[in-house]
Amino acid sequence: xxxxxxxxxxxxxxxxxxxxxxxxxxxxxxxxxxxxxxxxxxxxxxxxxxxxxxxxxxxxxxxxxxxxxxxxxxxxxxxxxxxxxxxxxxxxxxxxxxxxxxxxxxxxxxxxxxxxxx
Amino acid sequence: xxxxxxxxxxxxxxxxxxxxxxxxxxxxxxxxxxxxxxxxxxxxxxxxxxxxxxxxxxxxxxxxxxxxxxxxxxxxxxxxxxxxxxxxxxxxxxxxxxxxxxxxxxxxxxxxxxxxxx
Numbered sequence: 001x002x003x004x005x006x007x008x009x010x011x012x013x014x015x016x017x018x019x020x021x022x023x024x025x026x027x028x029x030x031x032x033x034x035x036x037x038x039x040x041x042x043x044x045x046x047x048x049x050x051x052x053x054x055x056x057x058x059x060x061x062x063x064x065x066x067x068x069x070x071x072x073x074x075x076x077x078x079x080x081x082x083x084x085x086x087x088x089x090x091x092x093x094x095x096x097x098x099x100x101x102x103x104x105x106x107x108x109x110x111x112x113x114x115x116x117x118x
Numbered sequence: 119x120x121x122x123x124x125x126x127x128x129x130x131x132x133x134x135x136x137x138x139x140x141x142x143x144x145x146x147x148x149x150x151x152x153x154x155x156x157x158x159x160x161x162x163x164x165x166x167x168x169x170x171x172x173x174x175x176x177x178x179x180x181x182x183x184x185x186x187x188x189x190x191x192x193x194x195x196x197x198x199x200x201x202x203x204x205x206x207x208x209x210x211x212x213x214x215x216x217x218x219x220x221x222x223x224x225x226x227x228x229x230x231x232x233x234x235x236x
Contacts, residue, residue: 001233010227017210024142026149031149033142036205051234080229083217089225099201107207110130111198114119116169 034098152216190214
């Protein structure tokens with residue numbers, strides 16, 4: 001995105017009372033949903049201008065460059081906003097595992113098939 | 119999921135101060151991310167036991183059966199929790215458009231490619 005496009009993207013982004021918006025990170029080619037994290041207008045601007053996914057850690061209360069310690073960075077190929085502007089979708093190329101457990105996706109953890117009762 | 123599996127799923131689900139958790143709805147076969155909405159333990163239980171996606175509308179402050187008025191229902195094929203238990207991923211079969219605009223996905227609205235500066 002050009003600087004003007006980044007400004008337009010941020011102008012449409014609706015943050016919550018904490019100044020944050022949820023971001024879904026999806027592997028661009030396999031379309032696997034990797035993780036959901038929070039981002040601020042500041043970290044979103046950094047993400048869109050550098051092409052590296054940066055989030056906001058609510059537990060630590062600070063900017064969080066994904067993969068800074070693990071090396072499991074995300075190169076962002078595309079960013080989209082939803083119809084309300086209150087959720088971001090990042091299509092990324094994930095190095096290694098997205099999850100702190102080492103799993104490829106944070107959604108490998110728990111779940112299963114849902115069956116409609118007869 | 120069996121009733122026991124549903125109980126286990128809900129026991130691991132971490133709701134926020136409002137009693138809600140974000141849910142990502144993804145088309146099960148194309149893996150397209152369709153929308154992100156909020157759900158409560160109550161609407162999540164209904165989702166898992168009926169196989170129809172039910173959310174909680176924060177704007178209306180009430181249960182929201184997706185597609186109740188539009189007919190654009192979501193049949194849930196699989197549900198997963200992330201590593202922290204604070205985000206739900208629903209693999210669904212979406213009838214029609216997921217978005218209130220009629221678009222297939224709520225993320226068709228706005229965005230574009232991100233390029234890393236030289």
